[in-house]
Amino acid sequence: MPQADGGSESVTTVRRGERGTSNRAHYRAALLGVAGIALAASAWELYKAFGPQAGVTVGQTIVLPRANDGVMPHIWQMFTEFGKPVTAGTGSQTIGGAVLAATWFTLRLAGTGWIVGVIIGFALAMLMTRSRVAEAAALPWVVVSQTVPLIAIAPLLAGWGQYLHVGSWQWGLPQSVMVISAYLAFYPMSIGALKGLTSPDVYQLELMHVYGIGWWRTFLRLRLPAAVPYLLPALRLAATMAVVGAVVGETSVDLQGGVGYLIISFQQTAGLSDAARAWPPIIGAMVDGLIAAGVVALIGVLLRRYRRGENA
Amino acid sequence: MTSLPGQRAPVSKVTAVVAPIVLGAALIALWQLLVRAFHIHDTIVPAPSDIWHQLTEEHTLIFDTTRKTGWNALQGLVIGTVVGIVGALLAHGVRVLREMAAPIVVAVSVMPIVALGPVLYGLFGGMTDTARIVVAGIAVAIPVYLNTLRGLQQVRAVHRDLMLAYSSTPWQRTWAVTLPTATPYLFTGLRIGSSLAVISALITEYFGGPSDGLGFTINNEAKSGAFALAWAAVVGSIVLGLIFYIVTYAVERWFARHR
Amino acid sequence: MTAVALSGVERIFRTGKGRQVVALEAIDLTVGEGEFVSLIGPSGCGKSTLLRQIADLDSPTSGTVSVFGKTARQARLDHDYGIAFQQAGLLPWRTVAANISLPLQLHGVEKATAAARVEQLLEMVGLSDFAKSFPDQLSGGMQQRVAIARALAEQPKLLLMDEPFGALDEITRERMQSELVRICQESGAAVVFVTHSIPEAVFLSDRVVVMSPRPGRIVGIVSTTPVAGVERGEAYRDDESFFHGVQEVRHLLHSGHATDGPRGEGAR
Ligand SMILES: Nc1ncnc2c1ncn2[C@@H]1O[C@H](COP(=O)(O)OP(=O)(O)O)[C@@H](O)[C@H]1O
Ligand SMILES: [Mg+2]
Numbered sequence: 152m153p154q155a156d157g158g159s160e161s162v163t164t165v166r167r168g169e170r171g172t173s174n175r176a177h178y179r180a181a182l183l184g185v186a187g188i189a190l191a192a193s194a195w196e197l198y199k200a201f202g203p204q205a206g207v208t209v210g211q212t213i214v215l216p217r218a219n220d221g222v223m224p225h226i227w228q229m230f231t232e233f234g235k236p237v238t239a240g241t242g243s244q245t246i247g248g249a250v251l252a253a254t255w256f257t258l259r260l261a262g263t264g265w266i267v268g269v270i271i272g273f274a275l276a277m278l279m280t281r282s283r284v285a286e287a288a289a290l291p292w293v294v295v296s297q298t299v300p301l302i303a304i305a306p307l308l309a310g311w312g313q314y315l316h317v318g319s320w321q322w323g324l325p326q327s328v329m330v331i332s333a334y335l336a337f338y339p340m341s342i343g344a345l346k347g348l349t350s351p352d353v354y355q356l357e358l359m360h361v362y363g364i365g366w367w368r369t370f371l372r373l374r375l376p377a378a379v380p381y382l383l384p385a386l387r388l389a390a391t392m393a394v395v396g397a398v399v400g401e402t403s404v405d406l407q408g409g410v411g412y413l414i415i416s417f418q419q420t421a422g423l424s425d426a427a428r429a430w431p432p433i434i435g436a437m438v439d440g441l442i443a444a445g446v447v448a449l450i451g452v453l454l455r456r457y458r459r460g461e462n463a
Numbered sequence: 464m465t466s467l468p469g470q471r472a473p474v475s476k477v478t479a480v481v482a483p484i485v486l487g488a489a490l491i492a493l494w495q496l497l498v499r500a501f502h503i504h505d506t507i508v509p510a511p512s513d514i515w516h517q518l519t520e521e522h523t524l525i526f527d528t529t530r531k532t533g534w535n536a537l538q539g540l541v542i543g544t545v546v547g548i549v550g551a552l553l554a555h556g557v558r559v560l561r562e563m564a565a566p567i568v569v570a571v572s573v574m575p576i577v578a579l580g581p582v583l584y585g586l587f588g589g590m591t592d593t594a595r596i597v598v599a600g601i602a603v604a605i606p607v608y609l610n611t612l613r614g615l616q617q618v619r620a621v622h623r624d625l626m627l628a629y630s631s632t633p634w635q636r637t638w639a640v641t642l643p644t645a646t647p648y649l650f651t652g653l654r655i656g657s658s659l660a661v662i663s664a665l666i667t668e669y670f671g672g673p674s675d676g677l678g679f680t681i682n683n684e685a686k687s688g689a690f691a692l693a694w695a696a697v698v699g700s701i702v703l704g705l706i707f708y709i710v711t712y713a714v715e716r717w718f719a720r721h722r
Numbered sequence: 723m724t725a726v727a728l729s730g731v732e733r734i735f736r737t738g739k740g741r742q743v744v745a746l747e748a749i750d751l752t753v754g755e756g757e758f759v760s761l762i763g764p765s766g767c768g769k770s771t772l773l774r775q776i777a778d779l780d781s782p783t784s785g786t787v788s789v790f791g792k793t794a795r796q797a798r799l800d801h802d803y804g805i806a807f808q809q810a811g812l813l814p815w816r817t818v819a820a821n822i823s824l825p826l827q828l829h830g831v832e833k834a835t836a837a838a839r840v841e842q843l844l845e846m847v848g849l850s851d852f853a854k855s856f857p858d859q860l861s862g863g864m865q866q867r868v869a870i871a872r873a874l875a876e877q878p879k880l881l882l883m884d885e886p887f888g889a890l891d892e893i894t895r896e897r898m899q900s901e902l903v904r905i906c907q908e909s910g911a912a913v914v915f916v917t918h919s920i921p922e923a924v925f926l927s928d929r930v931v932v933m934s935p936r937p938g939r940i941v942g943i944v945s946t947t948p949v950a951g952v953e954r955g956e957a958y959r960d961d962e963s964f965f966h967g968v969q970e971v972r973h974l975l976h977s978g979h980a981t982d983g984p985r986g987e988g989a990r
Contacts, residue, residue, distance in 0.1 A: 180562055187563030206587065213593050216586035223586060287474045288482035295705070297658060303665055303677065303700040306685040307693055310506035354811030357779050362828050363799045372828070376815050395575040399666050403682065411578070415670065418581040429582045440573035457815040459858050 192226050199223050224427035229434070232427040246431050250413065254435035257397050257409035258442060260325060264332020265393035265443070269386065271333065272340025279341075280348040280374065281366070290345075297338040305331050305403035324406040331403070332396035336389035343385020347378025379457035383447065390443035398436050410435040509691040517695040524680070529699040532676040535592050536664040536707065539599020540657060546600065547607025547652065554608075555615040572605045577663055580670030595667045595676075602663040603656035607649065614648025615641055650715040657711040661704045677703070723791060725880050725912035726753040726776055731785035733771055744937035745771040749785065751931060751940065755879065758906060758913045760923035760930045762971065768938025769916040770884055776914060777805055777882050789880065801829060803880035804873030804911075808888045810865035812857040812872075819844065819853040822871045829876070843871040846905060863894040870902070874909060881906070881913045887922070896959075899925055903954050920975070924967035925959065932974040942974040 202218030217223065224232075233247035275293070279286035308327035315322035351373050359369040401411030413432035420428075451458070474482070491511050497503065498510040505513065518525060554561035576598055583594035618641055631639070668678030677700045684693035731749040736742050745768045753759045761769045774780040775787050778794035789797035797803060804825075812821045819840050826836040844850045847867040857865055866886055873881055887895045899922060906913055917923050923930045923946075930944045946967040948958055958964050 180565065183559060183562040184566040187565070187567055190563065191567060211591075213587050213591050216583075217588070221585075283474045284478060284482060287479050288486040291483040292487060303681050303697045304694075306669070306682045307508075307690065307697070309685065310690075315507065352809070352811065354807045354809050355813065357807075358805070358811055360779060361777060361798060361803075361805050362825055363801070364828050368828070372824075373813070376813070379815075391573045394573075395577065398575040398578050399669065403669055414578055414581055418585075418671070426585065429585065433578050433582065436578040437570060437574040440575060441570065444569075444573040459814045459856050 195226055199225065220426065222426050224430065228427035229430035232425075232431050246428070250410065250431045250435045253408060253410045253413045253432065254438055257394070257401065257411060257436070258439050260328050260400070260409060261332050261390075261393040261397035261439060261443060264329040264396055265336045265390055267329065268333035268336025268393060269340045269389055272337040272385075272389070273344045275337075275341045276344030276348055277370075279345050280370075286345070293338065293341050305400055308400075309404035324404050327404045328397055328400035328406055328409075331400035332393045335392035335396035339385045339388035339392060343381050343388070344378060347381030347385075348374045350381060351377045376457050379454050383451045383454070383458070386450065387444055387447040390447050391440055394436070394439045394443050398439075410439065505690045506688075509694055513691040514694045514698060517691040518698055521692060521695060525695055525699045528675060528677050528680045528696060529703050532661070532664050532668070532678065532700070533703050533706070535595045535676070536599050536660040536703070538596045539664055540603050540660040540707070542596065543600040543603025543656060543660065544607050544653060547604040547656070548611055548649065550604070550608045551611035551615060554612055561612070568605065568608065571601065572609070576602050576605075577666045577670065580667045580672075583667075584671045589671055590673060592673060594672060595664050598667045599660045599664040602659040606655040606659065607652040610652030610655075611645055611649045614645030617648065618644050646718060650711075650718065654708070654711050654715065657707040658704055661700070661707050665700055723755060724752045725755050725757065725790060726751070726914065727786075727788045728752070728772075728775065729786055731772075731775060731782045731787060733768070733775065733780070734783045746775070746782070747937035747939045749938075749940060753880075753912055753914060756910050756912050757929070758915065758927045760915045760917055760927040761933060762917055762920065762923045762930055763933030763938075763975070764935060765918060767933045767935035769918075769933060771938065772933075773882055773884050773914060773916050777803065797880075801825070801876050802878060803882055804876065804878040805882045806866075806869045806873045806884070806886045808885040810857070810862075810869040812865055812868055814857050817854050817856055818849060818860070818868050821857065821868055822875055824872060825875050839875065843874060846874070846908070847871045847901070863890050863898060866890065866898065867901070870905070874905065874911075877909065879911055881911045883913065884916045885918070886915075887917075895922070900956065902926065920968050920971050921959075921964075924964060924971060925954070930967070930971050932971060941977070944970045944974060946971075 198216075199218050202215065204217060204219045206213045206217040207215035233245065233250065235246050236243035237246055237249050275289065279289055308330060309324065311322050311327055348370075355373055355377075356369070359373055364372070397409065398411035398414070400406070401409045402415050406412060410432045414429070414436070417428045417432055494508070495511050498508065550564070554564060579601070580594060580598060583597050587593035587597065665676070665678040668676045669682055672679075674683075677696050680696045681693045681700075684690070684696065728749050728751045731746055732744070733746040734742050734744050749772060751759075761772060763769055771780065775782050776789060776794060778798040781787075781794070787794045790802055792800070792802075813824070816824065822843055823836045823840045826839060831839075840853075841850070844853055847870060849864060849867060849871070852860065852864065857868070860868070866889075870883075870886065873883075887898050890898060903926060913926075915923070915926060928945070928947050930946050931940055932942050932944065933939065934941045944967060948954055948961065949963045952958055952961050952963060
């Protein structure tokens, strides 16, 4: 809320930064960002060149990684790996192709999980906004649900397919992965939405009461738009968590097709012969995370009208 | 009793305590009832009573695996917190560093860090816990870094001006104003980090490494069909997560009072 | 017909563990149509609580409140009054024009009619050039004017205002007071105005209701209509009758043991 400052009668907010300076700031950020990545890459290569082959061990514990070719590839090898075939036989798919397909596969799982988690989280937040008793009863459990690593049940969802079916439709491994993904996405959403939906101040709420519009219209006109600045970070966190859930879920229930599965299977097939092999699916997982965050950023741009309070 | 419009009348203390307990008990009772009434196979979910039975039967196993994962998570939490705070102080002090780190931090913050598990098992060897600690450490460092940095940048103009008026040294400024302002933010990051530490240490066990810990036990017992035992290990992980949360919360409260 | 009639109004807040605050006791007050009445008293004496009884934002423990001969609730549902608070309470995602037209839109006023009305109101509060601005681009005084325009949107015959100028500096405040006088003369609305500034109350009002705390009650009512021939304008601030009014209100405030309690500012 903009504060009544009683200041001068002129327009107080001057939009920060003329076009020129903001452009220069962008260039600077981009340049330094690239420099940062280059620095990190050189550190990796330097360690690989001069670091101890067997790592550094203090007592029984290894504290610095092993720099040998068997486990530590060159940076460029992580990328040239994309062009290699998955298997030695002719006509094999390239790793790049396999990772691309897997990245898309996992993204779809995560996307579905995200939507389900977001809907459940939001509905719960609505219920808690509506009723204080519901909030008192549910909120501690919502918090507990995330302080405890309930994702631990992931491997336990693998067997559901055998027993859950409605008519010809049967519960499959993808559904189990989506449950995990949705579960991780639901928490940030419910907390963020609760904060946002209860954020209007008492004056705004009383005004709606004065206008005699009911709970629902107050919700649509006031609570929901006022919640946007809180919903966006919640959605972004939920998206990240949904991707984590999908990747972990795939490995826990042994679902083939996604990057989570590739991470494990490349590790097992290539093993020590090709240290770079592990990286393409990891990069795929990272891309999924970036896409998920990017989609939310796009939503944020579309809803920018409702974010005016943020920088006021 | 008139209820004031707009305000959400707070619930009484009794309700605040009783309501979640009633809800929790009701859910567990419902769970037990449903499993028994519909003869739900324990592949889907065993009855709470069965889980409890395994928990008492195998309490040494559960305790040991919980301690194992907890120790990894704790080391990750401490290392990640130190790295996050030091990183935030550096980034706050040196703008170039902050800007250089920005894209890497963004990338790491949106990526599933546990996916690094296999690579780290390679780098640090699959027979040690180092990879698990490193994953937990990275997972903790990110929220601690981001929140502390935000906290360091929250110093209010009036306080800064006050310190300038006292012609204080930069060190005095840091000590008297910047750090106290940033502390609550740091703890927000730490609270997020404490649960991430447990989750990460546990999930990394799914990706390989030594044959112990809660994650390994859950995965292993689930695959061999001992579902009630696997669920008992899940209970262990719940307790572990709660311990981490409560201890972090207690430290936060202590700091808030002794500032 | 009277705009507001309160009789024997009492409001007791239970603050838990058997303790209670008597915020209002034995309040009898009528406000005539088109009359400007101020409520004044130290903070915590129940001014806001009294206003909230009229607005049906709260209901009395005992006694009756009627607004234009109806219950407060019915008056609210009939959109009989407009209201403005100490904080403007604008919706940050709506433009100035959209904020003013909010009540019109919520109550199904036709678009073209609403647009014309908004234009008129913008002119009345002197913000025609800022129709498309957003609240965060306005100063506090401008935001408060938008809130007043919003309160006037449905041409209510009653305006309820709770320290609407409380957060403004003295210079802006005096200008806003003059504008309010003009606006009220144009619209002919009755006003119940809460303030803790004596000059403000005297300058604006036909009658000033002086209240004292714990229990909140009316200690006296001062008639502050300017003598014949004196306009309620800038010159009135230097007029003898203005000083008299100020003096009389001040004496009443002090005689009523109306000192500020240890509680300081009330709950809102
Ligand atoms: N919702 C409430 N619950 C309990 N006490 C209240 C509430 N609202 C007001 N009060 C009490 O009633 C008295 C009058 O408050 P208020 O009407 O806000 O005073 P004023 O507006 O004159 O400053 C104060 O003592 C205040 O603490
Ligand atoms: Mg008040």
